[in-house]
Amino acid sequence: MATTKDGLLYYGSLLLVSFICIYLLRSLPKKLSSYGRPTARHLPSPPGLPIIGHLHHLLLGSSSFPKKLHSLATHYGPLLQLQMGAATCVLVSNANFAKEILKTQELNFVYRPEFGSPEYNIYHGSDFILAPYGTYWRFLKKLCMTRLLSNSTLNQFVHIREQERAKLLEYLIKVSKEREFCDLGAPLMSMMNNVICRMAMSTRPWENADEAEKIKKLIEELAVVGGKLSAGDILGHLGKFDLLGYGKKLKNALEKFDRLVEDIMKKHEENGSDRKGSDLMDIVMETCNDPSAEVKLSRKDIKAFFLDMFMAGTETSSIAVKWAMGELINHPLVFKKLRQEISSVVGPGRLIEESDVQNLPYLQAIVKETLRLHPPSVTLLRQSNEDCQIDGFYLKSKSRIILNLYSIMRDPNSWNNPDEFIPDRFMGNTNLNSNKELMEMKGQNFDYLPFGSGRRVCPGASLALANAHATVGALVQCFDWKVKGGEMVDMREASGFAATLAMASPFVCYPVTQFNPFEES
Numbered sequence: 001m002a003t004t005k006d007g008l009l010y011y012g013s014l015l016l017v018s019f020i021c022i023y024l025l026r027s028l029p030k031k032l033s034s035y036g037r038p039t040a041r042h043l044p045s046p047p048g049l050p051i052i053g054h055l056h057h058l059l060l061g062s063s064s065f066p067k068k069l070h071s072l073a074t075h076y077g078p079l080l081q082l083q084m085g086a087a088t089c090v091l092v093s094n095a096n097f098a099k100e101i102l103k104t105q106e107l108n109f110v111y112r113p114e115f116g117s118p119e120y121n122i123y124h125g126s127d128f129i130l131a132p133y134g135t136y137w138r139f140l141k142k143l144c145m146t147r148l149l150s151n152s153t154l155n156q157f158v159h160i161r162e163q164e165r166a167k168l169l170e171y172l173i174k175v176s177k178e179r180e181f182c183d184l185g186a187p188l189m190s191m192m193n194n195v196i197c198r199m200a201m202s203t204r205p206w207e208n209a210d211e212a213e214k215i216k217k218l219i220e221e222l223a224v225v226g227g228k229l230s231a232g233d234i235l236g237h238l239g240k241f242d243l244l245g246y247g248k249k250l251k252n253a254l255e256k257f258d259r260l261v262e263d264i265m266k267k268h269e270e271n272g273s274d275r276k277g278s279d280l281m282d283i284v285m286e287t288c289n290d291p292s293a294e295v296k297l298s299r300k301d302i303k304a305f306f307l308d309m310f311m312a313g314t315e316t317s318s319i320a321v322k323w324a325m326g327e328l329i330n331h332p333l334v335f336k337k338l339r340q341e342i343s344s345v346v347g348p349g350r351l352i353e354e355s356d357v358q359n360l361p362y363l364q365a366i367v368k369e370t371l372r373l374h375p376p377s378v379t380l381l382r383q384s385n386e387d388c389q390i391d392g393f394y395l396k397s398k399s400r401i402i403l404n405l406y407s408i409m410r411d412p413n414s415w416n417n418p419d420e421f422i423p424d425r426f427m428g429n430t431n432l433n434s435n436k437e438l439m440e441m442k443g444q445n446f447d448y449l450p451f452g453s454g455r456r457v458c459p460g461a462s463l464a465l466a467n468a469h470a471t472v473g474a475l476v477q478c479f480d481w482k483v484k485g486g487e488m489v490d491m492r493e494a495s496g497f498a499a500t501l502a503m504a505s506p507f508v509c510y511p512v513t514q515f516n517p518f519e520e521s
């Protein structure tokens with residue numbers, strides 16, 4: 001007679017066999033479809049902890065976020081899977097894997113991940129930087145490349161950049177006369193904000209100082225709150241509850257920006273017929289009245305687009321000049337050589353202009369070397385659209401990719417003395433990285449990607465470079481620099497998570513005027 005024990009054994013075995021059959025039936029199609037292909041391996045990972053995953057590698061210790069990514073890449077390899085709380089990311093830290101993502105499999109990785117909870121973003125769905133690769137994104141990218149940020153539009157606005165640079169120099173001459181010191185970061189940020197405000201929306205700081213200043217404050221606030229909210233992604237679904245209140249702060253700041261830009265748009269509409277392409281907003285609004293335009297932009301789309309321009313362009317551009325000046329002050333021989341180059345090309349009595357830059361290769365090399373060592377955007381963020389393999393490793397669709405520009409541009413396999421500031425490596429007359437001598441900024445060399453690469457490459461690169469070259473040149477031509485509290489500028493990066501590479505300490509210095517371009521000779 002069968003006992004209860006036998007019965008349990010019988011039904012237990014039946015259950016086990018059923019589970020095995022269900023598992024085989026579900027996995028068989030996948031197995032058959034991958035039959036004959038080499039089996040993909042899973043990505044390596046550093047040691048992790050339950051729940052927080054690898055967060056402790058990024059949160060503990062006083063070094064900066066890019067240095068922590070760099071240390072992970074150096075210890076565990078150039079392709080890693082990181083679990084940051086609830087968010088899974090793939091960290092890519094060498095030129096070969098970057099090329100695979102940005103070129104070989106570009107169409108699969110042309111998307112960007114969305115961080116933070118969309119419910120607090122009043123521009124959700126209109127955002128250009130995060131827009132999926134499709135008609136809307138293509139329309140705006142083409143508008144940027146062929147009209148808004150094209151070389152001919154940049155030439156049309158050269159006087160704005162000259163006037164804003166002159167204002168910066170006048171301020172520094174005054175500081176120098178009064179033997180005061182200044183934090184160079186603040187006037188550089190105002191200058192770049194004014195340039196973009198005036199090019200984009202004709203805000204005229206001398207008539208309405210308020211508008212440009214309000215936009216600058218909002219952009220600074222949005223960068224801080226947006227960064228904190230994105231970091232909240234590590235909470236997964238809990239992020240929706242806005243436990244720390246950053247969601248509400250973000251919404252608040254966005255609504256203020258929206259009201260400000262709505263007023264500016266109304267002024268543009270009121271003076272519509274007189275304006276005819278006087279600024280970027282006119283050009284964007286013209287497309288709304290063009291019946292042949294492929295996409296009809298809404299007011300929300302236009303405002304979201306300008307917010308992206310400010311967020312992507314202001315801090316990155318001013319920070320680049322700040323890092324360059326830090327390196328120049330800390331390398332007096334490079335500083336001297338640059339001043340000599342400017343003097344021999346520009347002459348003694350006039351201020352450097354943007355049109356001089358093509359004849360100033362050493363100035364160009366200094367800006368290139370600064371962007372290599374201190375890339376204002378430390379990472380490129382991408383997302384895979386479909387399952388794929390990289391170097392035999394399996395990546396599932398919607399994998400978030402962090403391209404670690406900081407490590408790629410300091411990789412000792414690509415760069416000699418990678419942590420040293422050596423502008424000569426870009427001059428083509430040394431044997432230091434001689435294959436880099438013709439290196440362009442266009443993202444075709446995957447060892448050097450300060451502006452990204454491919455379809456998603458930065459559309460503001462020419463504007464950023466025009467500004468960086470002429471500003472660094474003018475600051476070297478007009479002033480000697482003394483550092484408050486010591487001989488050297490503190491070149492450490494700020495700790496904590498941030499999208500742009502900030503300096504750890506304020507850049508406080510004394511300008512000493514050497515050449516005053518506004519003085520009658």
Ligand code: HEM
Nearest residue numbers: 129312313316317320376377451452453456457458460464
């Ligand atoms: C030194 C200054 C700048 C640096 C280092 C920089 C760097 C970058 C990088 C690395 C990307 C991502 C590219 C990729 O994913 O392949 C990017 C995208 C972008 N940048 Fe810049 N940028 C700078 C200035 C500007 C300026 C001045 C503007 C416009 C006023 C701008 C507008 C944008 C926009 C709209 C995108 C998104 C493009 C897209 O998704 O298609 N940037 N930038």
